[in-house]
Amino acid sequence: MTQTVAHESNESEEAFAERARTFLRAHAAPRAAEERFVWGKGSDAPTMFEKLDRAAELRALAEAKEWRATKFDAGFAWIMGPPALGGAGLDRRYQDIWDRLEATYDVPSGSYFGIGLGMVAPTILAHAREEVAADLLPKLQRADLVACQLFSEPGAGSDLASLQMRAERDGDEWVLNGQKVWTSGAHYSDIGEVIARSDPDKPKHRGLTGFIVDMHAPGVDVRPLRQMTGGSNFNEVFFTDVRVPDRWRLGDVNDGWRVALTTLMNERASIGGGGVGGGGSGMVRLIEMARHFGVADDRLVRQELARVHIEDQVRHWTSARAMASLSAGRTPGPELSIGKLGLIRTIQATCDLVAHILGPRMVVDTGEWGTFNWSGYVLGAPAMRIAGGSDETLRNIVGERVLGLPKEPGIDTTSPYRDLKVGTQAR
The missing domain is CATH 1.20.140.10 (Butyryl-CoA Dehydrogenase, subunit A, domain 3)
Structure with missing residues (x-):
């Protein structure tokens, strides 16, 4: 991996913008001015999820990874990242400047990295061991690695804490068994963030543990799911005796719900x-x-x-x-x-x-x-x-x-109406 170009964190916005323009002129073509929309001309396919065959998808991914690596090596891919991990150490103003300038050039889409950089990377930064974060985060930011999120299961979607995928300790490793579903990008991802049940005897929110898993490890089986749109943007993933080193654990044992919340909050911000x-x-x-x-x-x-x-x-x-x-x-x-x-x-x-x-x-x-x-x-x-x-x-x-409203009654809470008899009225 090429070392990121370092710059002073006190660089002026004008100097940063000029450096960004120089880089973009040297590595990309200006985007053609957007023509006024005319009904009947151009594309008429405003799909929610783009339908790409796998070969075309992999070609587009390769182009996106090459552009991401080029940006990273010049110090423009992780503008707000900590310098100790390969980031530029600049604030949001500089990111906004870059985003505006890059949008005027014809460059590959970064959508393949949205989950890895917007959801998984912040979780690694917050909960992974220091040496693991130092290893994985620069690779994610440079697109040497692509990450996916493995949360939902056939019986645990919105009620994520009901998940049943098992993680059993075996010395310095964990053995994962179970199924995840609706996983975007699993078929081209290198690593994934997974939450599994590590202690079935604890209350459901307290018996979970988070891990980073190698998506190419033996026992990981990724299968595409056909959507009613006709595309296959999502996958189901089966884990059979998949071994994960304990050093790739996220947070403490049985504290996976805290890890999951970090990811979910970043996910909702991204979406x-x-x-x-x-x-x-x-x-x-x-x-x-x-x-x-x-x-x-x-x-x-x-x-x-x-x-x-x-x-x-x-x-x-x-x-x-x-x-x-x-x-x-x-x-x-x-x-x-x-x-x-x-x-x-x-x-x-x-x-x-x-x-x-x-x-x-x-x-x-x-x-x-x-x-x-x-x-x-x-x-x-x-x-x-x-x-x-x-x-x-x-x-x-x-x-x-x-808003601070009372908690919604459910199977895990006490309903204020639990003693109400059928045919009676609440007073």
Whole structure:
């Protein structure tokens, strides 16, 4: 691995920007100016999850890894990272400068690294042994390694603490057995963060332990899951006597719930930053759809267009406030669930609007531009209502941990109505 170029942490914003421009001019081509959106021209495939065959996906991943490594070696991949681990040691202002400048150049997508860098890496930094973090984090940031998140199981999704995958201690190793499901990117990942049940006799939240696992280890079996969109962005992963060294444990034994919460809070921050969809044009595309089909003056359609815009703006401002809090050094908290819920409201408003305008055109492929391909977006929306915590779970988190409302009665809590007889009324 090439050593990252070090720079003074007191570098001025102007000097940093000029250095970034020089690097980008030398390594990438400027992005062509975005043409004004015109209905009927360009791509009409605003899918929620892009459908790529595995060969094309691997080619795109290789290009993304090469670009990430080039950035890392020049000091632009981990701008806010600690210098001791290969980061540039700069603050959010410099990251924002880089993001704005990089967006003006035609470079590979970094979406393959979103889970590893946005969710797994912060958890490693917070909970892994110092020597393990020093080894793995620079490799993740340089894209020498790609990481996935292995949490959900067939019987444990929103109620993650009900997971049943076992981790049994064997000397200086742990032996993992069980199944995980809905794992994005598992088929091209090198390592994964996994939570397993290490003590079945403890209450469910207290008998879990977190680990980093080698996705190429013997006994790890990754199988693609076909979605109703037609793609296979997710996987199920089976573990059969998979051995993990104890030094790759995250946090203390049986304290895996704390580890999981670190990941989940970062996950909701990452997901909540999404947008309306429908391509870079967003609202313009939706407005032009209404005009094309002659309903732009329909009062209900105009109301639904306004709803999409309002939901997206509120989500954007909420996420910006949360990101500012993180930039100030605060730990991600339950309030980040609001950003993810805001994204879902925006997506649902978009689906409602598109279904209203297109009607049967969205479910019957007549070849008409801008119609049937919206079905991929609508069919992908339910997955987003589950990813990062279901809507119901996140509402409970916001109600209980942000607003301070009483805990939702459940199988693990005492209901205030437990003594209420059938046919009686509460007084």
